[in-house]
Amino acid sequence: MRIIGFCFSIIFCISLQAQDIVIRGVVRDAGTNKGISGATVKILKGSSTVSDSAGAFLLSLGEPGFFILSAEAAGYQLGYSPEMLFTFDKSPLVQINLEPVASSIGQANVVRSGLQNRKAESPVSAQQLSIREIERNPGGNRDISKIVQSLPGVISIPTFRNDIIIRGGSPGENKFYLDGIEIPVLNHFQTQGSTGGPVGILNVNFIKEVNFYTGAFPLNLANGMSAVLDFRQMEGNLEKPKFRFTLGSSDLGFTADGPLGKKKKTTYIVSARQSYLQGLFTLLKLPFLPNFIDYQAKVKTRLNDKEELNFIMLGAVDYFRLNEKVNDGVTDSLTLKNNKYILGYLPDFSQWNYTVGGSYTYFGRSKHQVFLSRNMLSNRTVKYQDNDESNPAGKILDYKSTEEENKLRYENSRRMGQWTSLNGGGLEFAQYGVKTFNRISTPGGPLTVDFSSSLNVFKYSLFSRWSRALSNGILLAGGLRLDGTGYNKSMQNPLNQPSLSVSASLPLARNLFFSANAGQFHQLPAYTLLGYRANDGTLANQAVAKYLRNRMAAAGFQYNYGTETKITAEGFYKRYANYPVTTRDSLSLGNLGADFAVVGNEPVMSNGTGEAYGAEFLVQRRSRTGLYGILSYTLAWSRFADKNGKMLPSAWDSRHTLSLTGGIKLKRNWEVGAKWRFVTGRPYTPVDTVRSLLKQNWDVTNQALLNYNRLNSGRLGSFNQFDIRIDKVWYFRRSSLDLYLDIQNVFNYQFVGPNTLIAAQNPNGTLITDPGNPGSYRADYLPNTSGTILPTIGIILDF
Numbered sequence: 001m002r003i004i005g006f007c008f009s010i011i012f013c014i015s016l017q018a019q020d021i022v023i024r025g026v027v028r029d030a031g032t033n034k035g036i037s038g039a040t041v042k043i044l045k046g047s048s049t050v051s052d053s054a055g056a057f058l059l060s061l062g063e064p065g066f067f068i069l070s071a072e073a074a075g076y077q078l079g080y081s082p083e084m085l086f087t088f089d090k091s092p093l094v095q096i097n098l099e100p101v102a103s104s105i106g107q108a109n110v111v112r113s114g115l116q117n118r119k120a121e122s123p124v125s126a127q128q129l130s131i132r133e134i135e136r137n138p139g140g141n142r143d144i145s146k147i148v149q150s151l152p153g154v155i156s157i158p159t160f161r162n163d164i165i166i167r168g169g170s171p172g173e174n175k176f177y178l179d180g181i182e183i184p185v186l187n188h189f190q191t192q193g194s195t196g197g198p199v200g201i202l203n204v205n206f207i208k209e210v211n212f213y214t215g216a217f218p219l220n221l222a223n224g225m226s227a228v229l230d231f232r233q234m235e236g237n238l239e240k241p242k243f244r245f246t247l248g249s250s251d252l253g254f255t256a257d258g259p260l261g262k263k264k265k266t267t268y269i270v271s272a273r274q275s276y277l278q279g280l281f282t283l284l285k286l287p288f289l290p291n292f293i294d295y296q297a298k299v300k301t302r303l304n305d306k307e308e309l310n311f312i313m314l315g316a317v318d319y320f321r322l323n324e325k326v327n328d329g330v331t332d333s334l335t336l337k338n339n340k341y342i343l344g345y346l347p348d349f350s351q352w353n354y355t356v357g358g359s360y361t362y363f364g365r366s367k368h369q370v371f372l373s374r375n376m377l378s379n380r381t382v383k384y385q386d387n388d389e390s391n392p393a394g395k396i397l398d399y400k401s402t403e404e405e406n407k408l409r410y411e412n413s414r415r416m417g418q419w420t421s422l423n424g425g426g427l428e429f430a431q432y433g434v435k436t437f438n439r440i441s442t443p444g445g446p447l448t449v450d451f452s453s454s455l456n457v458f459k460y461s462l463f464s465r466w467s468r469a470l471s472n473g474i475l476l477a478g479g480l481r482l483d484g485t486g487y488n489k490s491m492q493n494p495l496n497q498p499s500l501s502v503s504a505s506l507p508l509a510r511n512l513f514f515s516a517n518a519g520q521f522h523q524l525p526a527y528t529l530l531g532y533r534a535n536d537g538t539l540a541n542q543a544v545a546k547y548l549r550n551r552m553a554a555a556g557f558q559y560n561y562g563t564e565t566k567i568t569a570e571g572f573y574k575r576y577a578n579y580p581v582t583t584r585d586s587l588s589l590g591n592l593g594a595d596f597a598v599v600g601n602e603p604v605m606s607n608g609t610g611e612a613y614g615a616e617f618l619v620q621r622r623s624r625t626g627l628y629g630i631l632s633y634t635l636a637w638s639r640f641a642d643k644n645g646k647m648l649p650s651a652w653d654s655r656h657t658l659s660l661t662g663g664i665k666l667k668r669n670w671e672v673g674a675k676w677r678f679v680t681g682r683p684y685t686p687v688d689t690v691r692s693l694l695k696q697n698w699d700v701t702n703q704a705l706l707n708y709n710r711l712n713s714g715r716l717g718s719f720n721q722f723d724i725r726i727d728k729v730w731y732f733r734r735s736s737l738d739l740y741l742d743i744q745n746v747f748n749y750q751f752v753g754p755n756t757l758i759a760a761q762n763p764n765g766t767l768i769t770d771p772g773n774p775g776s777y778r779a780d781y782l783p784n785t786s787g788t789i790l791p792t793i794g795i796i797l798d799f
Contacts, residue, residue, distance in 0.1 A: 409424060
């Protein structure tokens with residue numbers, strides 16, 4: 001309440017209502033970056049103006065809100081800005097880039113709005129999220145990993161994690177880019193060797209739009225097999241410093257942006273967030289205490305009309321500690337057993353990471369871009385029996401690992417009449433180090449893994465993409481990418497793992513299009529796999545490791561209704577090869593990646609295969625004044641081969657996924673949104689009760705072992721969740737205040753999974769030996785339910 005009172009006191013001091021909002025912007029040639037004079041700039045369903053000789057323009061708004069601007073000029077295709085928020089106190093600079101119209105094309109290929117635009121290289125399997133869809137997503141808590149679950153092809157799973165599972169592929173098959181620079185870590189407490197975690201790192205205050213590819217991947221953005229997420233950040237304002245304070249469900253944050261220097265050629269935007277989960281979980285008497293800090297920054301400099309510099313930085317520090325005092329004062333037997341079970345298998349965990357990089361852009365006869373970046377991940381996990389670190393003999397796990405990457409990429413984009421091309425290449429130098437002590441249980445008995453490893457990997461790539469727009473509205477594109485690395489002889493030759501993509505899109509009727517893509521894409525295995533060494537010090541996977549391969553095809557229809565709605569229907573097929581399969585359990589890594597264990601830190605064979613196929617349907621509408629929303633449905637099958645080569649349902653084989661997200665803007669700046677998700681159950685592997693309860697196994701793992709002879713033979717029940725969000729915004733001359741109520745799982749749906757096998761224990765906590773088998777513990781079970789109503793009151797204060 002003190003924080004809310006503080007916010008209102010600031011508002012009271014500076015709350016004189018304004019008359020107009022001034023929008024400043026510029027219209028530029030997309031290829032040369034020169035300003036376009038005489039361009040007509042409009043607010044959709046609003047006022048208009050004409051750009052001056054430098055391409056600059058001014059527009060007045062009578063009310064605040066989310067708006068899209070359009071621009072058109074002689075000799076250019078119609079262009080649109082991203083959806084942006086304009087208020088009395090905050091009006092971001094708008095830049096609209098227009099593509100020239102070749103003389104033989106005429107107006108046949110006039111670009112629709114950003115929502116409806118067809119990209120020649122990715123006419124299918126490509127979606128886009130705007131700032132409003134990100135900011136106002138119910139149940140998303142302004143976390144981009146949760147927000148994309150509204151899109152087709154994305155599977156929602158009933159867990160607190162936000163693993164992005166796309167079209168039947170594992171979370172480790174996704175890649176993320178921020179202003180063209182790869183960011184390997186998207187989540188706090190991220191699973192090493194995969195990409196998921198419980199809380200996203202990206203601050204949505206920075207995000208202008210998200211381009212989401214589930215196929216037809218851009219060949220300059222490498223190494224994705226299920227999804228590529230291309231995040232585009234906004235720029236700081238050029239007028240004066242502005243600030244934003246946010247308070248959400250798990251953290252509080254502060255963001256600042258503004259100009260640097262008197263010439264107003266440089267802008268900045270910087271933020272920091274601090275979690276308060278550790279204190280909250282202590283009050284709630286939970287057995288684990290997470291805590292995190294993250295930071296993000298961007299600096300943009302326009303040196304002149306032809307040269308730009310862009311700098312970004314992103315990082316996080318995460319800690320995960322056990323609450324060993326959680327049972328103090330607890331008398332409920334079920335709570336005591338559940339807490340002891342969690343304390344028994346969860347380790348202490350710490351992780352930090354950063355990405356820092358920049359890009360240089362030169363506009364001449366063609367567009368030249370150079371990207372330079374460095375990223376690092378440090379991961380430490382420790383576990384002792386009974387959590388007693390004073391007993392060296394009780395050490396179960398001591399894992400310490402680092403990953404470092406240094407990347408250089410060059411791109412050249414050029415227009416030649418009706419043709420456009422993108423050509424370039426990249427160099428990377430990566431270093432991986434790990435020190436592992438781990439007592440594990442295998443089908444052959446207990447095993448102690450104890451090794452240290454360091455690995456240097458040099459990687460290189462070349463890519464070329466060409467596209468053409470024909471006079472009848474047909475779009476054609478094709479490209480080739482070659483990747484190589486010095487890890488082993490097979491991977492050294494880029495011709496052994498070529499990636500290629502071919503696309504076509506053609507109009508069938510007014511506003512109706514048919515598009516298709518076929519491609520082959522490759523992904524380098526995780527460093528945890530490449531750097532794993534046997535106890536004798538040899539690289540255990542060097543002789544067998546290969547680039548993972550995905551051959552895929554997608555085709556579908558797109559219908560544009562008006563300028564605000566897009567309807568698509570699409571089918572896809574994916575075929576995997578060279579997938580790593582563990583030699584200990586004969587398990588494809590395609591089934592892993594959605595928990596906190598390290599993925600790939602073990603010996604493998606690269607002979608795994610898999611497939612995924614299905615259909616998707618999407619209705620997406622954007623409206624400034626009325627109803628907006630996303631309706632998506634996915635029907636999919638996902639299968640990976642078992643140790644006998646038989647195709648079995650994968651861990652991601654959720655047959656039906658339905659998501660409905662919508663909102664409406666009401667009078668007096670009220671906004672109401674809702675989201676409903678329904679997902680049929682995924683397969684699961686039953687536990688091996690006998691092997692789990694052997695004392696030699698339970699004393700090490702403190703949790704059940706899975707029976708991979710019955711891989712994915714069970715299936716969970718269906719899951720659904722209904723979320724709502726209500727926003728009330730006050731706009732003032734020098735500030736604005738957004739108070740929102742977000743309620744997840746409004747109907748308190750309880751997801752019930754298979755009961756959790758544990759070793760039985762006495763009231764004093766000691767484990768009970770099975771009387772009929774002295775070498776084992778007696779079985780007991782805990783109920784496995786999840787789901788509760790989760791309300792959040794949030795504050796967004798701009799000043």
